[in-house]
Amino acid sequence: MPETGPTRPARTMIRVLLVDDHQVVRRGLRTFLEVQEDIEVVGEAADGAEGVAQAESLRPDVVLMDIKMPGTDGIEALRRLRALDNPARVLIVTSFTEQRTVVPALRAGASGYVYKDVDPDALAGAIRSVHAGHVLLQPEVAGALLAQDVPHNGQGRSTSLTDREREVLALIADGRSNREIARALVLSEKTVKTHVSNILMKLDLADRTQAALYAVRHGLTD
Numbered sequence: 742m743p744e745t746g747p748t749r750p751a752r753t754m755i756r757v758l759l760v761d762d763h764q765v766v767r768r769g770l771r772t773f774l775e776v777q778e779d780i781e782v783v784g785e786a787a788d789g790a791e792g793v794a795q796a797e798s799l800r801p802d803v804v805l806m807d808i809k810m811p812g813t814d815g816i817e818a819l820r821r822l823r824a825l826d827n828p829a830r831v832l833i834v835t836s837f838t839e840q841r842t843v844v845p846a847l848r849a850g851a852s853g854y855v856y857k858d859v860d861p862d863a864l865a866g867a868i869r870s871v872h873a874g875h876v877l878l879q880p881e882v883a884g885a886l887l888a889q890d891v892p893h894n895g896q897g898r899s900t901s902l903t904d905r906e907r908e909v910l911a912l913i914a915d916g917r918s919n920r921e922i923a924r925a926l927v928l929s930e931k932t933v934k935t936h937v938s939n940i941l942m943k944l945d946l947a948d949r950t951q952a953a954l955y956a957v958r959h960g961l962t963d
Contacts (some may be wrong), residue, residue, distance in 0.1 A: 753779065754779060754780070754781045755779055755780045755781065755802050755803060755868060755869065755872045756781050756783045756799070756800075756801045756802045756803070757774060757780055757781065757782050757783065757801055757802065757803050757804070757805060757868060758782075758783060758784045758785070758786065758792065758795055758796055758799060758801040758803075758804045758805070758829070759771060759782060759784070759785045759786070759805050760785075760786045760787075760788075760789065760791075760792035760795075760804060760805065760806045760807060760810075760815070760818070761787070761805070761806075761807040761810070761834070762787050762788055762807065762810040762811060763807075764787075766807070766857070767785050767787075770782075770805060770834075771785070773861050773864070773865075774865070774868075777865050779869070780865065780868060780869075783799050783801050784799045784801070787810075788810045788811060788812045788813055789806075789810055789812065789813030789814055789815055789817055789818030789821075790812060790813040790818070792804065792806060792813075792818050793813070793818050793821045793822055793825070793827075796822060796827050796829050797825060797827060800827075800828070800829070801829050802829065802830065802872050803829060803830050803831075803832055803868050803871055803872050804822075804829045804830070804831045804832070805832055805834045805868070806818060806819070806831050806832070806833055806834065806851070807833075807834060807835050808833060808835045808842055808846055809835070809842075815833065815835070815846065816845050816846055816849050819831055819846065819849035819850045819851055820849050820850070822850065823849065823850040830852040830853075830871045830872060830874075831850065831851045831852055831871075832851070832852060832853045832854075832855065832867055832868060832871050832877070833846050833851045833853065833854045833855070834855055834856075834857055834859070834864070835854075835856065835857060836856060836857045836858075847950050848947070848950075848951075850948065852871040852875075852876060852877065852950075853867055853870065853871045853875075853876065853877025854877070855867050855877070873918050873920075874918025874919055874920065874921075875916045875917070875918055876913075876916060876949050876950050876953055877916075901943045902940065902943060902944075905926070905936060906936050906939060906940050906943075907961060908926060909922055909926070909933060909936040909937060909940060910940050910952060910955075910956050910961055911956060911961060912925060912926075913937070913940075913949055913952050913953050913956065914952070914953040914956035914957055914961070916953070919933045919934055919937065937949070937952075940952055
């Protein structure tokens with residue numbers, strides 16, 4: 742009987758939904774992403790309302806979302822996905838760079854923000870990054886958020902954190918996913934999730950993006 746080599750583990754596919762009102766943009770994104778070995782385009786939508794419906798039906802891992810669309814825009818779609826507790830991570834892909842557009846999108850629950858002129862390989866990397874649990878902030882986007890009204894809870898609130906929670910917060914600010922934090926601190930992912938929830942509650946923050954920026958603003962990073 743012929744010998745066979747070791748079985749290679751099945752590649753985990755990242756299921757992606759495209760939401761953009763321009764068909765040519767969706768076609769271009771699909772054409773590029775379909776040649777990636779670990780990314781599968783599972784659907785398309787032409788506006789935010791259709792995007793939310795498709796996200797609920799298809800349950801993609803990552804949604805590539807434009808902001809300015811007729812009818813329901815990307816920011817409203819983000820709010821609806823959050824209200825529905827949809828697990829998809831949303832990566833904003835847009836041509837708009839103004840702070841008044843960037844900041845609301847991230848506050849509404851986006852996991853990252855890239856521009857439509859992004860290098861194709863960098864876009865694929867961004868999809869993998871947000872899928873892994875990272876918050877993807879380009880330097881100018883992080884600067885826009887820090888310049889805006891991230892809640893000023895004062896240094897006093899951070900003193901309510903335990904030493905372990907401060908360690909977790911520093912790693913969140915470093916862009917680490919829960920899995921990476923668990924490995925770094927030799928904890929279970931479930932324990933890390935509990936610490937993250939406690940941090941958000943104690944600091945009165947909405948999400949990991951605000952937690953990361955809070956840590957930077959108040960000097961709580963390594």
